[in-house]
Amino acid sequence: MTQTPAPAGVWFVTPAHTPSRFPAAHGCGADVALVDLEDSVPAAAKPQARQDAAAFFTAPAGGSGCVLGIRINSPTTRDGILDLAAIADYPVRPDLVLIPKVDSARDIEIAAGTLDASDYTPYLYALIETPRALEALPSIVRADRIAGVVFGTADYATATGCAQTWEALQHARSALVTSAAAAGILAIDSPFFDLDALETLRHESERAKALGFAGKCCVHPHQLPVVTSVFTPTEEQIADARAIVAAAAEAAGRIVRVDGQMIGPPMVAAARTLLARAAGRTPREVSA
Structure with a gap:
């Protein structure tokens, strides 16, 4: 199996x-x-x-x-x-x-x-x-x-x-x-x-x-x-999470601002977790 x-x-x-x-x-x-x-x-x-x-x-x-x-x-x-x-x-x-x-x-x-x-x-x-x-x-x-x-x-x-x-x-x-x-x-x-x-x-x-x-x-x-x-994550939540992950990747680890909010590593991790769960993956796999 x-x-x-x-x-x-x-x-x-x-x-x-x-x-x-x-x-x-x-x-x-x-x-x-x-x-x-x-x-x-x-x-x-x-x-x-x-x-x-x-x-x-x-x-x-x-x-x-x-x-x-x-x-x-x-x-x-x-x-x-x-x-x-x-x-x-x-x-x-x-x-x-x-x-x-x-x-x-x-x-x-x-x-x-x-x-x-x-x-x-x-x-x-x-x-x-x-x-x-x-x-x-x-x-x-x-x-x-x-x-x-x-x-x-x-x-x-x-x-x-x-x-x-x-x-x-x-x-x-x-x-x-x-x-x-x-x-x-x-x-x-x-x-x-x-x-x-x-x-x-x-x-x-x-x-x-x-x-x-x-x-x-x-x-x-x-x-x-x-x-x-x-x-079930909404389309808006998924879009927001994708925007956060994309902005973080472009910033190369620096604190960034997305839609008026300061986004640091914890928020990026949360966004990745939401996208991973939407795709059916576990938190352990996200951090791997």
């Missing part, structure tokens, strides 16, 4: 035990479409869901237009071990594997050790959703095979007893973005679970982007246009 840069942007999650929803997920227009074997699947349905999920990765008619992934159960549980073994034998394997309840780099190593092959190295994302994981972030984000981290607000709020509000979870979000940036990997924000509060979803998405998240998860199709509009 030849890997392209790790995906960011809008993620959509659909349960594995409802295969009738797979075509809608394939065509939803998200950057990443995930089939879920964990929380959205009842315990009794997991064995069948594990088998049904294989069909999610067979080539959709006309192509899916998005990265196809799977959320497994924790690799430290029986279900998670069975998930990994099943995925290794799928006729078409997922591009991306989301690993829940990650508490240490060991969880990434277990998944990589089971799945990696000479022709297959999927993107491995760690779902950070416990206080212990937050404390272990500096080592988790430096696991050899990690491509990014995803924040899980529901489990984190339950574990800490905090409210599931932006203010209560801002410290955890900031820590996650900081650790991910330090390691040069991507951070994706948690889903928003109030399906009818689309304006609140927009506000939370804007805050997440401003904080440094490279994307956000969705759990319902009507959330997708809102999150997509926030995380």
